[in-house]
Amino acid sequence: MNQYSKTGTLLKSRQENKWLLVFESLLTGLLTGLVITGFRLSISYIKNIRVALYGVIQSTGALGVVLALVSLALIGLFAGFIITKWPMIKGGGVAQIEGVFMQKLQFSPLCELPLKFIGGVLNIGLGLSMGREGPSVQLGAYVGDAVERLGKRSFTERVCLITAGAAAGLSATFNAPFAAIVFALEDIHHHLTPLLLACVMAGSFAGDFAGSIFLGSGPIFRFFTTVEFPLSQFAWLIGLGMFVTLVGHGFKQSIYFFQRCYKTLHIPPILRPMIPFLLSLPIGLWHSYASGGGDGLIKALTEQQSFPLTMLLMFLIVKLLFTGISAGSGAIGGIFVPLLACGAVSGALYATVLVHFGLLAQEHVTTMILFGMAACFTTVIKAPLTACVIVFETSGAFHQLSGLVLTCFTAYLTASFIGSQAHDHILLAQIFEAEQGNTHSLSGKHGTYHPQLYELPIGLQSIVALKKIRETDWPQKCRIVGVIHGEEETIPDGNTVLYPGDKLVVLVEDDTGFLLEQLTGLTGEQVH
Template sequence: MDSYSKTGSFFKKRQENKWLLVFESLLTGLITGLLITVFRLSITQVKNGCAALYPLIKNTGFIGGCLALTVLALVGLFIGFIITKHPMIKGGGVAQIEGVFMQKLQFSPMLELPLKFIGGVLGIGLGLSMGREGPSVQLGAYVGDAAERIGERSFTERVCLITAGAAAGLSATFNAPFAAIVFALEDLHKHLSPLLLACVMAGSFAGDFTASAFLGSGPIFRFFPTVTYPLAQFAWLVGLGMFVALVGHGFKQSIYSFQRLYTLLHIPQILRPVIPFVLSLPIGLWYTYASGGGSGLIKALTENSFPLTSLLMILVVKLLFTGISAGSGAIGGIFVPLLACGAAGGAVYAKVLVHLGFLQPDQMTNMILFGMGACFTTVIKAPMTAIVIVLETSGALPQLSGLVLTCLTAYLTASFIGSQAHDHILLEQILESEHYISAQTEHGKKSGPQLYELPIGLEAPAALKKICEIDWPNKCRIVGIIHGEKEAIPDGTTVLYPGDKLIIVAEDDDTGRLLGKITALTT
């Protein structure tokens, strides 16, 4: 009876807390927007400081160079120390969020949030080939995670608040609220529910509103193609999508190759970030376009005309330096670097076509834009997010049709060559590590009923079957089903259709294991 009492309490709370949860998502977005505003301003200050010091280092010669390298090595050692002690803050953070949703990983926001913030500012500001969007997403997720710890929450409520914070982080760092919504639903969840959508929209709006109030609104890349891409030349976009898909696959392989190289050379985790930090000085001094996240490179490609050999060199150095940076585990995302590599790939492809007389030079900017979308599609395997984020960050809405074709081609090419989503591979690496074992032991076991809201996928084992025909795990009950806008209490004869959402109350000592069993039936 006690178990049914708790179930009834959870179900009643779910009905009462919907509007409150959306309001909490709005507050989470506002707090995240303020946090990301400070994060962006801090990175800018560090970048400007480095830019001011580069001429001084050149003028002081050997002594100045040695002093700068020593400082960078110490910073790299500090980053190595904190990511060794707290592996959840490594890299961008999207894979870690997915692990939390699977209940196989656990955040510690009070400790990890400030370390992620500091590590991101140092790594991105000092010139590693990493972007601010990954840390921004995880910082927002930390804010949502901290908010959900206030009071007793169901699994669905925790997911909604963390996702709202993550969407607010991406929205605030890119000035792209719609892209943040699509990213949250396509990459983090791959499904849509009315409650989740409302929370994500609230968080995304609030994050963008707050950041725009302090930093200004509008596209962050601010380049607008002056001419529309001609329909008669759309066939060239198929080749572009295929070529940039190979560039995107090489982008991922660069990261994995350097991960293996660090391991093969038996370099301890604490020392690995030292290598990209030390390399950031010579690259920043003599090969500026390959330094930093890549927004400067994208701007340069759209404003200047580079020889083909220079474009190829920029692309190769950028791919290698990103692999060295991200492969070390340093704190930073890959969205901006991969967009920069896609832009460089698009420029290379367009340069060849212009040289052969198949393309007009004024189409170069369009090809750069399409290349950005194709590379994002290949690396993240989220074509909708790729299309929206490129359009929203560039302001080039008239190029939508060409962008869709290029991203479609890149997606099909990536699937054909077996190129997996980068975040999923990183999550597998995390779950295979010792950290996953300790996290599962310390945080993964939670007793008491948990409320889950899970969609039925098109090819799910449970699809088009009666509830009584499915071998559900022990200690779980289906207490509700949402079909369209209607919510009802099912019985054993109720047929589950693709798109339906199940409301499940489950109780187990290992919630992560139980959730895995349930999602295996519904996904």
């Protein structure tokens, strides 16, 4: 009787909590916007100190270099310590969020949020080739997780709040609320439900609103591409998409190569971040454009279009290698800005060659840089819609959308043809491998389980699509208590036919990642 009482309470609270959940998503977005504002300001402050110290180091000579290297080594040791002690804060954080949604990983926001914040500020501010967007997404997810912990939530409600926080983090760090919505639905979830969409929109708006109050609104990259790219030149965009795909694939392979190098050389994880920290000094002193995430490099390319081919090649090679060394070490930081910088350099290279042979007008070089950024994002993240939206929203070049779509389409097809996988999926597999037997794994999360409600979309090629409920062998300890078709929710029976695009509301008696994986295998798209 007690079990039925819990089930009834869960179903009743699901209906009552929908509006409350949207309000809490707004609250999560506002809190996340404040956190990301502090994150961005802190990075900017540390970066300004770093740039000022470069001048001091150059004037003091060998003594200044030695003191700087010792300081960077100690900071690198601290960075290695925290990612070894709390491995969930490594890297960007998007892969960890997906692991939490699969119930194979769990967050501990009380200690991990401040450490992610501090580690990200030090790594990015002191010149590692990493971006702030990945940590911003995970910081927002931590905020959503903390809000969720204030009350007992179903799994679906927890997912909505964490996703709202993640979207708010990206929205606040890039001033791109629309791109944040698309990213949350395309890259993190790969599906859409009305409740999830409402929560993500609320969080994204609130995050951008809170950040804009303190940091201002508008695109973070100022592209002056007033001349629309001519249709007669669109054939060159196919070649651009293919070329940048190869660069983007090399970007990922650089990270994996240095991951293997650290392991092959038996460098302990606690010491690995010291290497990019030590390298950040000579790179910052002599190749400043390749230092940091890449914002300065993108700005230089768009404002000073006279770099020779040899210098562009040097920028690209140093950026690819330094990003691989930085991200391969496991240091805290994202890869969005570095990959956008590599895409920008690739676009500049391609356009410069065309201009040299008289095949492209000089006025279209900046547009090619823009398209190169989108193509590189498409290749590395395998999210072409997000690539289009995030580039035109962060640049303000809204009139170049047709060219963006063609370039991203070409890059996506090329990446699929050469078998280039999404970077976050590879990282997630690496995390699962490392987390086996670790205390951060789901096993041992609570010791006892409680009934949970899952909302699962039915894919077009899923096992259960176009079948009656009774025709599928469902896992034990779960019941289908609702089917959502459009905006209408009904209570099903064994003869109810499940159509692609429907959402199943499944009551699971034992809340385990294994059951969720079984259900997802039945309702998700089948890979042939």
